[in-house]
Each structure stands twice: as C-alpha cells, then as structure tokens.
Amino acid sequence: GAVVSQHPSWVICKSGTSVKIECRSLDFQATTMFWYRQFPKQSLMLMATSNEGSKATYEQGVEKDKFLINHASLTLSTLTVTSAHPEDSSFYICSARDVQGTEAFFGQGTRLTVV
C-alpha cells in the first residue's frame, strides 16, 4: 500500500505554545487529507478534511482558529495546534487519499502531550 509519513511521532510542549504536525504522502499525490484525534480508549474523531489548494472543512465543534490546517501541495498537509493546553493532549493521526483511491492510508500518528 501507499506510504504516509507523519512527523513527529511524539512531542511534548508547554502550555500556550504551538505545535506543528506534518503529514506527507511519499509515493502518491494526496488530493484529500484527513486529520483525526483519538483520546485514550476512544475512537478516531475526524477533525477536518483538507483538499489541496483550498481551505479545510472542519467538523462541528472543532475550532478552526486553534487547529490550523494547511494543504499547500499534493504531498504535504500540516496541522498546527495553536496555544496548546493540556486538554489538547491526544493522539493526532492523518490519513491521505489520492484522487482515484477508495482507500485512505494512515500516517503513524503523533502523540501530543501538553504540560
């Protein structure tokens, strides 16, 4: 299957700072990327959908000014958690789909801890 690389795998940051997470499709062009958040023992909750070159579509209840998503190229999307707080600590996962695929490929996930 196709490879999606997510970086970093884990990050610890201080409350009030911002953290950027990168999601790259390595061997295909990702026209659509999805960002999920997963709290312990819970399922993946979709945060937003981004299409290359356009603004992300955020799910209800997700603050677009807090979770900035950029999908500037067909191989890279970034999620920036701004002014992070301890309650933002979670497992963030991206997935990417090409224009032809039914399947979405997941990145390795990023464990964010805000202290």
Add this chain to the structure above:
Amino acid sequence: QKEVEQNSGPLSVPEGAIASLNCTYSDRGSQSFFWYRQYSGKSPELIMFIYSNGDKEDGRFTAQLNKASQYVSLLIRDSQPSDSATYLCAAQRTGGGNKLTFGTGTQLKVEL
C-alpha cells in the same frame, strides 16, 4: 445513537479459533465499509473493505455486509496471538469528501 456502533469488548478467543467482530451503522447512505486493526499506541492499519452485500474473503479474514440489516462483520479464522488488537469498523458515505465515520472499536484478545 452513534453512527457506527461496536461492542467494546474485550472479546477473548483461544488461539486457532474463529473471532467474530460485529458492527452496525445507522446511516443508510453509507456505501462502503472498512475494517482497521489498531495496536495500542499505533495508527490504524486497513485490513479490508467491502461495499457489496455478501461476503468478501482475504486470507484469514472475511468481511460480511448486510445493507438491509445495516450490519457489517469481520471474521478472523485461525486466530493468532498477533491478532490481539482493537478492530475499528468505519463507514463511508459517498460524496461529502468521502470521509470515514469510525466506531469505537472492539478489543480482541487471542489467548494461548
């Protein structure tokens, strides 16, 4: 009512047995269904997807879909300890970005 429902488990089966994982969905507009395996602390891995009524087999895995009953299942034959993980069911509605809606997952434990 959750859009995609799964029993959280844990479901315990002995090694070599058949594990049966079930999922129901509420949105009749859902067209495709996916089964993912997720190990603790890792991101999900796709096992298989199904979009037609009936069975779809891939190695030790068989997915079953019954759209009339809004029911999807995954059978794992000859279960191995390495199959111990959380299994996530996801539904996809065509259009609207083809986003996936996930269930909460069923924890499977395959015991020696």
